[in-house]
Amino acid sequence: MAAVTAPTLPGVAGEEPTRLHVSDYLRWSVDHKIIGVQYMATALFFFIFGGALAMLIRWELLTPAIDLMADGQAYNSLFSIHGTVMIFLWIIPMIAGLGNYLVPLMLGAKDMAFPWLNAFAFWLIPPAGMLMILGYFVGQTEAGWTSYPPLSTLFSGDGQTLWALSLHLLGISSILGSINFIVTIRNMRPAGMGYFQMPLFVWAVLATSIIVVMATPFLAGALTLLILDRVAGTAFFNPAQGGDVLLWQNVFWFYSHPAVYIMVLPAFGVISELLAVHSRKPVFGYRAIALSSMAIALVGFTVWAHHMFTSLTPELRIPFMITSMIIAVPTGIKVFSWLGTIWGGKIHFTSAMLFALSFLSMFVIGGISGVMLGSVPWDIHVHDTYFVVSHLHFVLFGGSVLAIYGGIYHWFPKITGRMLDERLGKIHFWITYPAFFLTFFPMHLAGMLGMPRRVAQYAPEFQTLNVIISIAAFVLGISTFILLYNIVWSLYHGEKASANPWRALTLEWATSSPPPSTNFIGDPVPFPNPYGYGTEAAYNYVESQNKKYGTVNPADYLPAEKSTAVTSE
Amino acid sequence: MAQNVAEQGLSRDELIALRNKRTGMTVFQISWIMVFVCLIVVNWQLRSNSPTWPPAGVEPLPWALPTIVTILLVVSGWLVHNALQAINANQLGRFFGQWRAALVLGAAFVAVIAFEWITIPTTGQYSTVFRVMTAYHAVHAVAIGLYMWYVDGRVRAERVTARDTWAVEAGMKLWYFVIAAWIMFYLVLYVL
Amino acid sequence: MSSSHPPSPRSTPNMTPSLALIIVGVVVMIAGGLGFTLFIPMILPPQASTQAQQVDQLFTFLLFFGGVIFILVEGVILVSVIRFRAQPGDLADGPPVSGNTTLELVWTAIPAVLVTVLAILSYTVWINTRAIPANEMSVGATAARFAWTFNYEVGQETLPTTLNFGDLKPEIQADLTDEDGVVHFNNPKLYTWVGQPVVMEMQSQDVNHAFWIPAMRVKQDVLPGRTTEIRFTPTMAGNYRIVCAELCGSGHGAMAGEVGRDGELLGAWLIVFENEEDYLANFFDPAAATVLVPPDDPALLGRQILASGAYPCATCHTLDDLGWTGNIGPNMNGIGDRAAARAQTTGDADGAAYLEHSLRHPGDYLVPGFGNLMPQFNPDPGQPNYMPQSDLDAIVAYLLTQTANPSN
Numbered sequence A: 001m002a003a004v005t006a007p008t009l010p011g012v013a014g015e016e017p018t019r020l021h022v023s024d025y026l027r028w029s030v031d032h033k034i035i036g037v038q039y040m041a042t043a044l045f046f047f048i049f050g051g052a053l054a055m056l057i058r059w060e061l062l063t064p065a066i067d068l069m070a071d072g073q074a075y076n077s078l079f080s081i082h083g084t085v086m087i088f089l090w091i092i093p094m095i096a097g098l099g100n101y102l103v104p105l106m107l108g109a110k111d112m113a114f115p116w117l118n119a120f121a122f123w124l125i126p127p128a129g130m131l132m133i134l135g136y137f138v139g140q141t142e143a144g145w146t147s148y149p150p151l152s153t154l155f156s157g158d159g160q161t162l163w164a165l166s167l168h169l170l171g172i173s174s175i176l177g178s179i180n181f182i183v184t185i186r187n188m189r190p191a192g193m194g195y196f197q198m199p200l201f202v203w204a205v206l207a208t209s210i211i212v213v214m215a216t217p218f219l220a221g222a223l224t225l226l227i228l229d230r231v232a233g234t235a236f237f238n239p240a241q242g243g244d245v246l247l248w249q250n251v252f253w254f255y256s257h258p259a260v261y262i263m264v265l266p267a268f269g270v271i272s273e274l275l276a277v278h279s280r281k282p283v284f285g286y287r288a289i290a291l292s293s294m295a296i297a298l299v300g301f302t303v304w305a306h307h308m309f310t311s312l313t314p315e316l317r318i319p320f321m322i323t324s325m326i327i328a329v330p331t332g333i334k335v336f337s338w339l340g341t342i343w344g345g346k347i348h349f350t351s352a353m354l355f356a357l358s359f360l361s362m363f364v365i366g367g368i369s370g371v372m373l374g375s376v377p378w379d380i381h382v383h384d385t386y387f388v389v390s391h392l393h394f395v396l397f398g399g400s401v402l403a404i405y406g407g408i409y410h411w412f413p414k415i416t417g418r419m420l421d422e423r424l425g426k427i428h429f430w431i432t433y434p435a436f437f438l439t440f441f442p443m444h445l446a447g448m449l450g451m452p453r454r455v456a457q458y459a460p461e462f463q464t465l466n467v468i469i470s471i472a473a474f475v476l477g478i479s480t481f482i483l484l485y486n487i488v489w490s491l492y493h494g495e496k497a498s499a500n501p502w503r504a505l506t507l508e509w510a511t512s513s514p515p516p517s518t519n520f521i522g523d524p525v526p527f528p529n530p531y532g533y534g535t536e537a538a539y540n541y542v543e544s545q546n547k548k549y550g551t552v553n554p555a556d557y558l559p560a561e562k563s564t565a566v567t568s569e
Numbered sequence B: 001m002a003q004n005v006a007e008q009g010l011s012r013d014e015l016i017a018l019r020n021k022r023t024g025m026t027v028f029q030i031s032w033i034m035v036f037v038c039l040i041v042v043n044w045q046l047r048s049n050s051p052t053w054p055p056a057g058v059e060p061l062p063w064a065l066p067t068i069v070t071i072l073l074v075v076s077g078w079l080v081h082n083a084l085q086a087i088n089a090n091q092l093g094r095f096f097g098q099w100r101a102a103l104v105l106g107a108a109f110v111a112v113i114a115f116e117w118i119t120i121p122t123t124g125q126y127s128t129v130f131r132v133m134t135a136y137h138a139v140h141a142v143a144i145g146l147y148m149w150y151v152d153g154r155v156r157a158e159r160v161t162a163r164d165t166w167a168v169e170a171g172m173k174l175w176y177f178v179i180a181a182w183i184m185f186y187l188v189l190y191v192l
Numbered sequence C: 001m002s003s004s005h006p007p008s009p010r011s012t013p014n015m016t017p018s019l020a021l022i023i024v025g026v027v028v029m030i031a032g033g034l035g036f037t038l039f040i041p042m043i044l045p046p047q048a049s050t051q052a053q054q055v056d057q058l059f060t061f062l063l064f065f066g067g068v069i070f071i072l073v074e075g076v077i078l079v080s081v082i083r084f085r086a087q088p089g090d091l092a093d094g095p096p097v098s099g100n101t102t103l104e105l106v107w108t109a110i111p112a113v114l115v116t117v118l119a120i121l122s123y124t125v126w127i128n129t130r131a132i133p134a135n136e137m138s139v140g141a142t143a144a145r146f147a148w149t150f151n152y153e154v155g156q157e158t159l160p161t162t163l164n165f166g167d168l169k170p171e172i173q174a175d176l177t178d179e180d181g182v183v184h185f186n187n188p189k190l191y192t193w194v195g196q197p198v199v200m201e202m203q204s205q206d207v208n209h210a211f212w213i214p215a216m217r218v219k220q221d222v223l224p225g226r227t228t229e230i231r232f233t234p235t236m237a238g239n240y241r242i243v244c245a246e247l248c249g250s251g252h253g254a255m256a257g258e259v260g261r262d263g264e265l266l267g268a269w270l271i272v273f274e275n276e277e278d279y280l281a282n283f284f285d286p287a288a289a290t291v292l293v294p295p296d297d298p299a300l301l302g303r304q305i306l307a308s309g310a311y312p313c314a315t316c317h318t319l320d321d322l323g324w325t326g327n328i329g330p331n332m333n334g335i336g337d338r339a340a341a342r343a344q345t346t347g348d349a350d351g352a353a354y355l356e357h358s359l360r361h362p363g364d365y366l367v368p369g370f371g372n373l374m375p376q377f378n379p380d381p382g383q384p385n386y387m388p389q390s391d392l393d394a395i396v397a398y399l400l401t402q403t404a405n406p407s408n
């Protein structure tokens, strides 16, 4: 790969952007940009925490016997907290942070619809995270992130209750945040931006928020009952007293399956932005991508019991297999549209683009294994094995995390006013990509061959595979520090970023980097097609932006007679 | 949507803010009603595990009193609706009459449910589900009732005027929510 | 449509793929998909049941189609990054192409057809693997943290040939002639023979477990409060590991078949004999005989009960006499000596009382260094982990004989 550095256009100094101090991020603030950064920083902290637990998991699994951990119980807490933290305290807040930072900017708005509520939603997260970590140290949080009763109602320790309370807070935070997104997107689009002129990231956030407001209340309901069973003596999940263990599974998955799309749809949105900008070509099939997010959100509500193929009444399994497989169609539309986007473009191998491409190549593996899992007879063999662990990391790490990495490289200049170091970015990429694959791909084999998940001790014949996996996992862990180092280093020493270093057309680039506290000077006018690359108008738009960012006047870039041609793109 | 006579007099920013609040309220209601739907699903699944419902040997809940208060609750919905119209038309006297009557009916409703709650047996799936559902609903009814009472005070203090009646409108919509949620519960607990 | 600006230093590559590329692509996709399926024997456990044959066939299709899609997507990425990379300093844009309805319809239709095919195949296999064969043998399975117990029954017709009905004790005779006409017995292993269809009737004493035999490709959760079923028909003699696949607590990983230091089979295994004669001679007849003719000595009876796996002690405790190797609970070697001493700390009258107390109310007093994990064995048949007083007395008598401490 020839190293192609980021194409930089001469940045023009306009109004000096507001410089913020670290302490501004430790305080209550209602500015969506500060809140966005607060979300992302908190999430990164929990990523390291959850990742450190993963390193302990992999260390324990170097040998077939239990040796690192005192006993199976200690190991069970490890992956329970690892899974919960990664999902609820890393991916979901990270995405909320990106959304918070970007959605108002992409819409040319000054802030979110409800700034106070926005800050409130964020400030639920640190205490919730503390409760979760406290729960880990109190102990007996060991029923997995899915916490199936009666196992989760059996322990007398408080860890499991703290876990449930923490999730409750996180769920409320996520509902409040999503209400805010929906209202902002519905009501605060600028003149000239209909739904089908919105950037695809905004579409993705909209679809995600709809899922959150519809599904998360079920998590709240399930957790309420779990807490009551644990502390108030009810018996909803206790079969000895007329309760039902499948009740939890149904209600929990009714939330948690849609939740996987909560985690991946915004990643899809990021990818749509990145691929178009860095291959300098319009998104192929804009409408199809926008609407398929909605289709996935909708069908996603009908598949929950595919997690219960070995517990559900056998007669009910087939319908859920069919709905699960249907999801492959709208997702396929996205994948093929992305391929259509890069095909024939001018691909610039920036770090952001490398991660976007790696997302595309790895997510599809997770998707294919997902469809295999959707097939009832095959799932019966591999359910609750490392095959599933592999699937879930391919879609969560290979999907969400790789997209987030790409997003960090892409938007860091906007957020901080400095570029991330591209050389370090490439080192990060070339270690992460193979290490990721070697960590998670062999897990498929272990699972198919007979290794169940959630075990600290396993049959000796799986040791070779596990050693390979663990070594790759350690490398993967180390590669994360390159990113962290890059972030910290570039914050102080990175190359100064111009307003629009990637020459993108979406509105967040039509203001200084970082944006002033009011985001824009005056009311920004969006470029009619957020992905209208390859036209003279687009070229002129970017040029004019670099001359005077802040307000961009269409007259600067749209010759009157050409404007219609561009809009119809 | 109850259009405020004075709404046209709002500034552009105020109008946007009002529109946001209205959308926000709707989305919030759609979202939060799902918790109640979830409890209904719980009720159904537990029910489907038992050959009869209520399970053999358990007395079905008395339904007469709850039916009466359900009707009263619906009436209170009509009252809050009138109250909003009254304040929009700047008829404070009528507002207080309707609004407080609704509060009284709401309080009567909560009292009857509380009575049911303490009189039914504390064990057994049939009554646990009943107790959890009604308690969950009552928490909302009481909290929203308290908010409406607070709004009453704001109106008295002339903080809510015909120019901006959002506080009253919010109270009304939240009370509608309490009513809608209860009707669902009533059907599941007493009728179906 | 206006052209990109400034003009590209290199002419924009032709976007339409050549016919040759398409043909090569399709060939690679199909050959690659088939190639992946060649690995199947290496990446799956032995194929030892009729269900396994069906599932593996289905997997062949899943892997083939999955492989085709995989190669297609990765291939397009690879070709794109090679062919469409921007030259250094090239700031021009690509062509402003933003869609193609025909193409989009095609790539919606193809996955739709594919998943329909896969769903139909899966459905067929599902129906076939669940078919109820005529002569199936029913075996009970009880899951308790953290061991499997299999429940067999012997009736008058199935008496071992070595026994005569008349020689049995009167109470056993009564059991064999009462309403259900059978005597139940337990074993920690599951036995059958080639070609004999098995249906498992499974119950859990405590939390959710899942019964999984990788070589049979069958798995079913075992849930408290209901009985669940699973069917398989072995096609190959051998020993196959039984695994608990649902998280059930600290010993979840130990709730599976293991190979001991000397190659002996510990824990839960499925043993498939060549034929019925071997099954009867090597398992059923001797096992049935021990319950039909129980020893008189309570200590021997206790040993027999524990050895049968009727109770899930082996996963948690170590006891050399019975080959137990668990380490979730205290080591039972020499428990007969220690029981009396412990009785003083706990206030029990003597060693026997202490042991009884440990089984009936294990949570009352915890051996230092261990958690409250041991199930409570209850005297009442309605409760989980039922242990009749007669069994308890025998077990206590046996444990009291464990005075030597061979491993120490």
Ligand code: HEA
Pocket (backbone or CB within 6 Å): A146, A260, A261, A263, A264, A306, A307, A309, A324, A325, A327, A328, A329, A331, A332, A333, A335, A336, A363, A364, A366, A367, A368, A369, A370, A371, A373, A374, A375, A379, A382, A383, A384, A388, A391, A392, A395, A396, A399, A400, C066, C069, C073, C110, C111, C112, C114, C115
């Ligand atoms: C971001 C998260 C995410 C995403 C996007 C997905 C996507 C999918 N998942 Fe996954 N899943 C998880 C996260 C996710 N999953 C997690 C965390 C678990 C484990 C939970 C636990 O137990 O702890 C899980 C478990 C899980 C199971 C249960 C397994 C088990 O426990 O036995 C199943 C079963 O059906 C399943 C199916 C699917 C399917 C069909 C998709 C589909 O959406 C995939 C669709 C995508 C594609 C198919 C690729 C692109 C499409 C094409 C290129 C078109 C052509 C393709 C074909 C025709 C095949 N998933």
Ligand code: HEA
Pocket (backbone or CB within 6 Å): A047, A048, A050, A051, A052, A054, A055, A057, A058, A079, A080, A082, A083, A084, A086, A087, A090, A091, A143, A144, A145, A146, A389, A392, A393, A396, A397, A400, A401, A439, A453, A454, A455, A456, A473, A476, A477, A478, A480
């Ligand atoms: C977004 C979600 C996400 C992410 C990013 C990850 C990341 C990783 N996961 Fe995780 N995982 C889950 C979600 C996720 N996981 C879920 C939902 C489960 C199921 C849980 C359950 O069964 O209930 C699971 C389960 C799970 C298991 C199965 C456990 C079991 O079933 O027994 C394993 C085993 O290998 C594993 C490994 C890893 C590894 C090696 C990483 C690596 O990618 C991590 C890379 C490491 C870092 C990024 C951090 C770097 C930090 C250090 C190097 C430590 C330094 C320490 C200090 C400074 C103190 N995960």
Ligand code: CUA
Pocket (backbone or CB within 6 Å): C143, C145, C146, C208, C209, C210, C244, C245, C246, C247, C248, C249, C251, C252, C253, C255
């Ligand atoms: Cu039993 Cu896991």
Ligand SMILES: [Cu+2]
Pocket (backbone or CB within 6 Å): A256, A257, A260, A303, A304, A306, A307
């Ligand atoms: Cu799912």
